Amino acid sequence: MSVNLIGKPLTRVDGRAKVTGAARYAADFNQPDQLYAVIVSATIGLGRVTGIESAEVERTPGVAAVIAYSNAQRLPYLPHKAVIDPAVGERLHVLQDDTVRFYGQPVAVVVADTLDHAERAAAALRISYEARRPLVDPADPRTERIAPEAADRSRGDAETAIADASVTIDEIYEIARENHNPMEPHATIAAWNGERLTLWSKSQYLVNEQAEIAAVFGLPVQNVEVVCPFIGGAFGTSLRTWPHVTLAALAARHVGRPVKLVLTRKQMFFTTGHRPRTLQRIALGATPDGKLLGVVHEGAGETSRYEQFTEALTTVTDYLYSCPNVRTQYRLVQLDTGTPNHMRGPGEASGIFALESAMDELSYKLGIDPIELRRRNEPRVDEAENKPFSSRSLMQCYELGADRFGWAQRTPEPRSMRDGRLLIGMGAATATYPAFHAPANARVRLLTDGVAEVEAAASDMGPGTYTSMTQVAAEFLGLPLEQVRFRLGRSDYPQTPSHGGSWTMASVGSAIRAACLEVQAQIARRAVEDAGSPAFRASVDDLEWSGGLLHRRGEPSSGLSYQDIVGRTGVPVEANGFAQRDPEVAERYSMHSFGAVFAEVAIDPDVGTIGVRRIVGAYGIGRVVNPLLARSQCTGGMIGGIGMALMERTVLDPRDGRPVNAHMADYLMPVNLDIPKLDALFVDEIDPHVNPLGVKGLGEIALVGTAPAIANAVFHATGKRVRTLPIQIEHVLTA
CATH class of the missing domain: 3.30.365.10 (Aldehyde oxidase/xanthine dehydrogenase, molybdopterin binding domain)
Structure with a gap:
């Protein structure tokens, strides 16, 4: 059995899928009868929309709908905050009023039978505005500076100490705004089935995207499913659920068909965040x-x-x-x-x-x-x-x-x-x-052939989550790497925190460890309760796991494999694991x-x-x-x-x-x-x-x-x- 897999420089278990094109990203999940949506972005930086000339565009061949604040569904936007959302303020309510708050804000979405038709129609849409000059430079003396909660900290008297010091430095430093610009653009495919919504969407935080869209549309959380098995780079840009996800779902409901929406590179500078100046x-x-x-x-x-x-x-x-x-x-x-x-x-x-x-x-x-x-x-x-x-x-x-x-x-x-x-x-x-570290959950399922399935609603934007989590599971189960199948990227898997903040391995990896230990405990109990098992009626306390084998303490040369125990009954064994940091520590x-x-x-x-x-x-x-x-x-x-x-x-x-x-x-x-x-x-x-x-x-x-x-x-x-x-x-x- 494989042991000591943690610490080994193993190549990516998902590498072949990526280099052969088998890995499917959000925009790859095309649906039958699918339409295409293109966002029309505001061309002013502040003001309001005064008119949209959509009649001619709506008659353009292939166009299914032009959706703007005047005809968009009014969404409830129920309260929802996650750890990555600003604690103060309210997210953008897209197409819910005529106000333009910043350049590039979505003011309409065009839906058509092909991407080409949607792009042509979006470019032809004429929108009039009442514009005001925005304030966009933080160095502008007219700006207002506000103190967020717990903004100031102090110990001692820094000003006096510096004034009395024999050597001093006092300088100003400035850093420009940056945009994330990952290889994969933001993309969402939305499909409704009655009041149930499925989103194939680029997301670093699936369970939050599920909860956010449920809150936006006033749905039970379980009515929304988010799927994202692979991410082509993100660096934080997909932590939040941005307006395009809502627009894809809104458009799909409006036309009654699945809708695919992919942001252009230019649009990724508008509505998906940035490192602040x-x-x-x-x-x-x-x-x-x-x-x-x-x-x-x-x-x-x-x-x-x-x-x-x-x-x-x-x-x-x-x-x-x-x-x-x-x-x-x-x-x-x-x-x-x-x-x-x-x-x-x-x-x-x-x-x-x-x-x-x-x-x-x-x-x-x-x-x-x-x-x-x-x-x-x-x-x-x-x-x-x-x-x-x-x-x-x-x-x-x-x-x-x-x-x-x-x-x-x-x-x-x-x-x-x-x-x-x-x-x-x-x-x-x-x-x-x-x-x-954040609370996380995972699930381990041992099949009758000795293969372990491991599931968590995590994401992998490129650091190797598939591989490292497989190593952790294989290590604690004592299985060869090829007998562990790690799955992520679905909101209906056990809930995990966001894939960001350098806490994925600490949190999800710890949950997988806990699930592995729990499934081993369940299998040990099954072994001692099985009349046909060599461990029948043994005390669980007298048994231990080593190298994927269950044996009596001090007798590692002989033991029962997972397949021996699970295969006898023909019923897989499943266990959930939960991990959080000890608050006292x-x-x-x-x-x-x-x-x-x-x-x-x-x-x-x-x-x-x-x-x-x-x-x-x-x-x-x-x-x-x-x-x-x-x-x-x-x-x-x-x-x-x-x-x-x-x-x-x-x-x-x-x-x-x-x-x-x-x-x-x-x-x-x-x-x-x-x-x-x-x-x-x-x-x-x-x-x-x-x-x-x-x-x-x-x-x-x-x-x-x-x-x-x-x-x-x-x-x-x-x-x-x-x-x-x-x-x-x-x-x-x-x-």
């Missing part, structure tokens, strides 16, 4: 030997007027370094835009850019190596919560990463390293992310992942082009279930960090809030030629407190520290400190 101030005060005396971190992020989107912009500063005087402040800037959304490393990635850039600035001002400065401020406990860390391996990450990167070969003076005419820079930065410890990221850049001093040559990341993430998949996660996060640091920026026209670069020609992202050598290392870290598997999560932290490491490398190469992301040629040439 942020403005931050960091002030540091330190002693001449580098001990932090005071830290102030003030941050502001954009949000829509109808919802208050919040993220963890300033929370890292509370616990990352030892300092007796810390004040953090977080504000929201209400704008006439769509609501932002969680994007990989949400909040932490933005906040840590400002903090780690400031720490790098402080290191140069003090003449102390950047890693040594962090070592001198390494805390013994989480000073914000006054709790011990469940585990903290930041310094081990720096040691491991510095050795692999060759940090010792770096000369500390800016502009001191060259490769021919190119300026070479090396930078480092800390990464961290909370070790989250959660209260006792501060739980986070940590990492250290190193970057090398080469800059042409004449034209200012910046090339990333290599990145090394070392991470303390608890137990690593699959090192091959984990390294893939890390390199993907690093690539996202390159984009954040040097390329990604959504630009809005101040006149109407239109994203002027809502296409892949001008919204720049790293491509193959931009990808340098990427290396990911893992500290051998054991954390028994976070969950039964000892895992901390990896997807978010891999992006978090990359942008500041690159920015710090740019300073080392040029001597010019750029405090705005993305760093552009003009910053290097004119800073």
Whole structure:
């Protein structure tokens, strides 16, 4: 029997399906008699619709319906909030009134027999507006800043400590709006059967999409089913249930046939969220030997007027370094835009850019190596919560990463390293992310042939959920990998949390473990109750499982397999598992992942082009279930960090809030030629407190520290400190 599968670098169990085209994504589930829907997006940034000339379009060949606020079904939009929804405000009620709240808001949907007919009709639809000028720039002095709940934290007197410090830093940092832009666009196919609705829909949170659409239409939750077995990348954009899902269901009900709706790349810049543009101030005060005396971190992020989107912009500063005087402040800037959304490393990635850039600035001002400065401020406990860390391996990450990167070969003076005419820079930065956990359920069913079916309503947007969950189940059942079939992507499977926040393995994996242990207990009871079983009338306490065999304690050489026990009765055995974090343990410890990221850049001093040559990341993430998949996660996060640091920026026209670069020609992202050598290392870290598997999560932290490491490398190469992301040629040439 297979054992010790956790920790093995196994290839993806779903790999063949993906490379052969057998894997089906949301838009692949075409239905009989299906129609096609195309959204018509508002071309003003604020105001109202005054008229829609639809008669001629409705007579166009193939057009089945033109649906707008004037003829759309009035939906109840019952209250519904999930953990990923803004706590304050109300989601967009699509096609329920004539108000336009932001550019690109859906104002109509055209349904036709082919996609071509629907697109042509949508383009021909004439809509008139009463327009007002929107406010879309968070730096505009006319904007209002509001404080969300628990926005400010403080210990000691940070202002006085900084004022009295012998060495200080006080700077402003800015990060542009980013859009997720995964390979697979948002897509939903909706089909009604009476009052029952099936959605084949791209979703990172199936049970929430089920509950959200049930609330929108006033249906019992069990009347909605969501199916999503594969996701072609998401990075947070599919965590929420956006208006297009409602529109697909609304259109399908309106025409009485299944409807397919796929967003265009341009529309994905309008209504499916984005990383908010942020403005931050960091002030540091330190002693001449580098001990932090005071830290102030003030941050502001954009949000829509109808919802208050919040993220963890300033929370890292509370616990990352030892300092007796810390004040953090977080504000929201209400704008006439769509609501932002969680994007990989949400909040932490933005906040840590400002903090780690400031720490790098402080290191140069003090003449102390950047890693040594962090070592001198390494805390013994989480000073914000006054709790011990469940585990903290930041310094081990720096040691491991510095050795692999060759940090010792770096000369500390800016502009001191060259490769021919190119300026070479090396930078480092800390990464961290909370070790989250959420209640989760799973089901294990052992069939008469000894095969185990494992089910959970989770998602897989690319990190390898199918594979890693199969490894966990096979490990605890003692079965070969090929005898375990893991299924996800259906809302009627056991409920799980969202596929985001780096908590899928911690939560769902722990639930699968619990289900495996429970099904083994049930089978053991069946064995001792079966008169034909060698274990008949034995005490369950005298039996144990090892390598997929049930045997008497101390007698591992002989035992009964699952097939032996289940096959005798011909009745499969099924068990459910549930896992949640012990609240007492959660209260006792501060739980986070940590990492250290190193970057090398080469800059042409004449034209200012910046090339990333290599990145090394070392991470303390608890137990690593699959090192091959984990390294893939890390390199993907690093690539996202390159984009954040040097390329990604959504630009809005101040006149109407239109994203002027809502296409892949001008919204720049790293491509193959931009990808340098990427290396990911893992500290051998054991954390028994976070969950039964000892895992901390990896997807978010891999992006978090990359942008500041690159920015710090740019300073080392040029001597010019750029405090705005993305760093552009003009910053290097004119800073």
